[in-house]
Amino acid sequence: MSSPTRPTAETLRTLEAHIRDLEGTALSSGQNLDAALSPLREQLERLRGQVSLSRWERVQLARIAGRPTALEYVERLTSEFVELHGDRTFGDDQALIGGPARWQGRPVMLLLQQKGRDTKDKIRRRFGSSNPEGYRKAIRLMDLADKFRLPVVALIDTQGAYPGLEAEERGQGWAIAQSIQRMSRLRVPTVCAVIGEGGSGGALAIGIGNRVLIMENAWYSVISPEGAASIIWKDSAKAPEAAEALKLTAPDLLEMGIVEEIIPEPTGGAHLDIDAAAAALGEAVSRHLDELGTQSPDEWLSGRAARFRKLGAFTES
Amino acid sequence: MSSPTRPTAETLRTLEAHIRDLEGTALSSGQNLDAALSPLREQLERLRGQVSLSRWERVQLARIAGRPTALEYVERLTSEFVELHGDRTFGDDQALIGGPARWQGRPVMLLLQQKGRDTKDKIRRRFGSSNPEGYRKAIRLMDLADKFRLPVVALIDTQGAYPGLEAEERGQGWAIAQSIQRMSRLRVPTVCAVIGEGGSGGALAIGIGNRVLIMENAWYSVISPEGAASIIWKDSAKAPEAAEALKLTAPDLLEMGIVEEIIPEPTGGAHLDIDAAAAALGEAVSRHLDELGTQSPDEWLSGRAARFRKLGAFTES
Amino acid sequence: MALDKFFRRRRPQVNPVAETETPDLWGKCPQCKENVYLRDLAAGAYVCPSCGLHHRLGASRRAEVLCDSPLEQWSGRVHPVDALKFHDTESYPERLKRAQLKTGRPDAILTGRGSIEGVDVVVAIMDFEFSGGSMGSVVGEEIARAAERAAQMGLPLVLVAASGGARMQESALSLMQMAKTTIALEALSARGLPYISVLTDPTTGGVTASFATIADVIVAEPGALIGFAGPRVIQQTIRQSLPEGFQRAEFLLEHGMVDMIVDRRQQRSDLAKLLRLLMHQPVPVAQAQAASSQAASTQVAP
Amino acid sequence: MALDKFFRRRRPQVNPVAETETPDLWGKCPQCKENVYLRDLAAGAYVCPSCGLHHRLGASRRAEVLCDSPLEQWSGRVHPVDALKFHDTESYPERLKRAQLKTGRPDAILTGRGSIEGVDVVVAIMDFEFSGGSMGSVVGEEIARAAERAAQMGLPLVLVAASGGARMQESALSLMQMAKTTIALEALSARGLPYISVLTDPTTGGVTASFATIADVIVAEPGALIGFAGPRVIQQTIRQSLPEGFQRAEFLLEHGMVDMIVDRRQQRSDLAKLLRLLMHQPVPVAQAQAASSQAASTQVAP
Numbered sequence A, B: 001m002s003s004p005t006r007p008t009a010e011t012l013r014t015l016e017a018h019i020r021d022l023e024g025t026a027l028s029s030g031q032n033l034d035a036a037l038s039p040l041r042e043q044l045e046r047l048r049g050q051v052s053l054s055r056w057e058r059v060q061l062a063r064i065a066g067r068p069t070a071l072e073y074v075e076r077l078t079s080e081f082v083e084l085h086g087d088r089t090f091g092d093d094q095a096l097i098g099g100p101a102r103w104q105g106r107p108v109m110l111l112l113q114q115k116g117r118d119t120k121d122k123i124r125r126r127f128g129s130s131n132p133e134g135y136r137k138a139i140r141l142m143d144l145a146d147k148f149r150l151p152v153v154a155l156i157d158t159q160g161a162y163p164g165l166e167a168e169e170r171g172q173g174w175a176i177a178q179s180i181q182r183m184s185r186l187r188v189p190t191v192c193a194v195i196g197e198g199g200s201g202g203a204l205a206i207g208i209g210n211r212v213l214i215m216e217n218a219w220y221s222v223i224s225p226e227g228a229a230s231i232i233w234k235d236s237a238k239a240p241e242a243a244e245a246l247k248l249t250a251p252d253l254l255e256m257g258i259v260e261e262i263i264p265e266p267t268g269g270a271h272l273d274i275d276a277a278a279a280a281l282g283e284a285v286s287r288h289l290d291e292l293g294t295q296s297p298d299e300w301l302s303g304r305a306a307r308f309r310k311l312g313a314f315t316e317s
Numbered sequence C, D: 001m002a003l004d005k006f007f008r009r010r011r012p013q014v015n016p017v018a019e020t021e022t023p024d025l026w027g028k029c030p031q032c033k034e035n036v037y038l039r040d041l042a043a044g045a046y047v048c049p050s051c052g053l054h055h056r057l058g059a060s061r062r063a064e065v066l067c068d069s070p071l072e073q074w075s076g077r078v079h080p081v082d083a084l085k086f087h088d089t090e091s092y093p094e095r096l097k098r099a100q101l102k103t104g105r106p107d108a109i110l111t112g113r114g115s116i117e118g119v120d121v122v123v124a125i126m127d128f129e130f131s132g133g134s135m136g137s138v139v140g141e142e143i144a145r146a147a148e149r150a151a152q153m154g155l156p157l158v159l160v161a162a163s164g165g166a167r168m169q170e171s172a173l174s175l176m177q178m179a180k181t182t183i184a185l186e187a188l189s190a191r192g193l194p195y196i197s198v199l200t201d202p203t204t205g206g207v208t209a210s211f212a213t214i215a216d217v218i219v220a221e222p223g224a225l226i227g228f229a230g231p232r233v234i235q236q237t238i239r240q241s242l243p244e245g246f247q248r249a250e251f252l253l254e255h256g257m258v259d260m261i262v263d264r265r266q267q268r269s270d271l272a273k274l275l276r277l278l279m280h281q282p283v284p285v286a287q288a289q290a291a292s293s294q295a296a297s298t299q300v301a302p
């Protein structure tokens, strides 16, 4: 501990484990161990402030067990959420859900990528990877948002669209493209937030925001680190190296102009204080909704188009 | 033959068979039988003019082997038909097909209910009964018609939407309703013609015309005669009685105000002279297209709405 | 005996004149066989308190269950006619007369203005008691008028479907009501007003293939049979037995065709919540206070 | 040896400088093993005259096969940059340089103005020879510009897709090209101008999930592999082998995803016919005469 090197996320996790063990002992034995616990807790807090997370460590935080899912934010930030189901064509996808709700009081249309909370729920929701039905439901909800002038709030959290045989049969690529197109045509404001993982086209399908925000420990990329590692080194275990190359963290994306704002997470990650994480997300989304609220439908449409039109890096001779 | 009763369709068919037999004999034997054939042919023609078809006989004519299908008319009346496939969601229905074409020179979007011509083709096309994919393809083609300002020409010929388990799973009722809605929203003129059978919602799905025409021996009803007979008498063999009760023939529909015009068929039915039947259909559709051509998109939309809004029979106290 | 019949038919069958009076009696639920006190059944929106069976409702009872107070009734002045001189085992006018006597209304539809938990609405309720809720010219006309009037008044439309489909006795005229109603609903779309349909047991045929399924939001009652083709026709087509639960509300939810299945006892609050959201109306004061205190407790600073 | 390589790769691989020259030689078709005279292959749009195999084409050859005469080329001035300092087994600039040398163009796209059987069009052709036709910022920008310029000029857009998907080396910037291209195509929609995409072997990933599949009409080449997820990834997901013909053009037609499969030798005439119809252009004089004489023969009076 006397080493001058910056602490790693691993160090923090070891310290957290010590504290939990001591707290457990204190509780079960009835002994007051505050004399030991207090300095440990202080040191942990201090180290958290110093910690410099690698890109791969952030990817791991974005996936950590207990990280809040979309519905955990929705429960804290909205009232009167009415989940609407089905694509009116084939099925009801559980990985991409939504419906109208009041976001800190404002009527909005929610589009949520939902990973699932327990094992059964996760399987049912394919760990947040949609079939085409999910995107087609999103399109239907966007139709309603337009009709009833409801701003769209999209919470993005997926490793990507589901790569299944039936998904291909039913036009996974087509559904994503149509969702991008539909969202770009909305005559209401759209605010998107990457709250965990932003994997490829499956994430972008509901990511056509007038504003795109990202949580501090979320990632957003054209391919997952594992996918990139498989392609480059034929070895998905090289995902940490791929994560570095892909520059997929929130600060990277802010620098590229792909997101407007990084939403700070509680020290150590959103899972350590979900209420606080939700408060930060709620405030940021509400603030952007309020700012956009002064514009007209034409401005929402053209502003969104202009925002995406200028993304990209090239030179011209 | 000296009986003063009006000839039935059955009498005509018997006479036709005699003539065919004699012609065959003349051909195979090399004997000239014109002395017998001429008066027979003349009598047949005379009787055809007198014949009074019952409603059930017309239903049978609408189903007779060799009656021209939609594609037989399209081959004769259009050039440059480009069949477009698929609903972009699940499949490509073969019972409801379509695409852009030139209708006697005019660019239009065709929607065709196609029954099939040989056994294999009929099975592939489910004898003209669509699955939901057919109606969803029609909706997509109507989107294109609107975008490219192509008048829609719909040829209706179905006993009804396909009553299958999978059709229900994929929302047969929903697809028909959406097709009716989409067609009512078109900002281009629509001319529909019932060319054979017009069975229930499956026919109406592409029947929202600014003008609705019907061929002389076609029928259009809320239910097939067999279906009605099954409900009323628990006996589909009573279809002839049901046909009478349903008042489903072209003159009935003209009287009810459900169609604008009856397209005359060659004496004895369209199958006896397909070229002539096609010429009459082509002329009528083209004439209505030309008449509608002078109106504006708002007039096509509101005219169509007004046309259907006033259909129905009731009294008011 | 009246009660036996009540339960055998799985819907309340009462004298239309006294439809709102509930006899002080017990009955046996046809699904769970439990004895149910009829006044409890009525108080619980005619849902069996033991097994949750949603009994079929006539239009008047449905209106009571759905709305805050009696409707300002609009329907009743449009009457059916026998335009086709339709005669099968009896004449169409005879059939109509029987249904009119049974239900006390001219045709299978009740429309009017009312409110649901304080939200002003136009309602259109199909009456399955009247000739199986079949849709002829009158049903089409009343639904079209309700939609157009709702649009004029700036009110949303809530429609309760219960129908075997289009009415055979009006042949192609019935068929045209599918187009007429669909087109009349455009008036609501044009003004951005919500249209919610509630599909109840049974909703089939031309009603499923027109106005009932183009709603902005489709609600279904638990266990309701909903489909286009009837189960018997499909069985004849596929020549094998249909799977358990086929064409039931739960099956349709799974296949993406309905937005939600809502217990009848929960419908008023869910519909009101949804309508308020879609119409940008505020949360009622009592609920807003509860919500804000909850929100406050979760909005801890990071 | 160059020819062996040509056929092993199933696409013409030639010196880009001399791309339009065809060597006076024979080769063996990799599918039917027949010997083909290369000049015949070139004359037949690079479709094997024996088995119909559609050989992959670089962008220049594709333009020759598709258009009446050489394009007025628009692309070529926008060049890729290494914004992310991406380095895997080699650096991104090294990769780019190799691809640029091989193809003679700055990135995987060729755009310009031309005509197809006399119909004026803007074309955008992806070059699979350049880094597997991957879409980075330059591909996105050139497609966006082509669409916008077509809209300004009142011309339709014909796009030929051939791509493994978005370009990894530009990470999220590549991903954003999916949005950028989709949005730029709105300019054509707004003016009611046709946009036709031609999906060739292979078209996968982010290209399938954006501009390539929102075309008004989607044409596919026979046998082309078209999909979102790659076959290997899907196989890992489902842990069983994929069915014969999976993700091929014929499979997609059956599943309702493409409008038509058109043999490359027929594409010019089919595309021209379709474009003329959608743009209300008359039939060319020669064809009109043939058609009217045919129509006259069938328009017998009843």
Ligand SMILES: [Zn+2]
Residues within 6 Å of the ligand: C029, C030, C031, C032, C033, C034, C048, C049, C050, C051, C052, C053
């Ligand atoms: Zn019960």
Ligand SMILES: [Zn+2]
Residues within 6 Å of the ligand: D029, D030, D031, D032, D033, D034, D048, D049, D050, D051, D052, D053
């Ligand atoms: Zn070959």
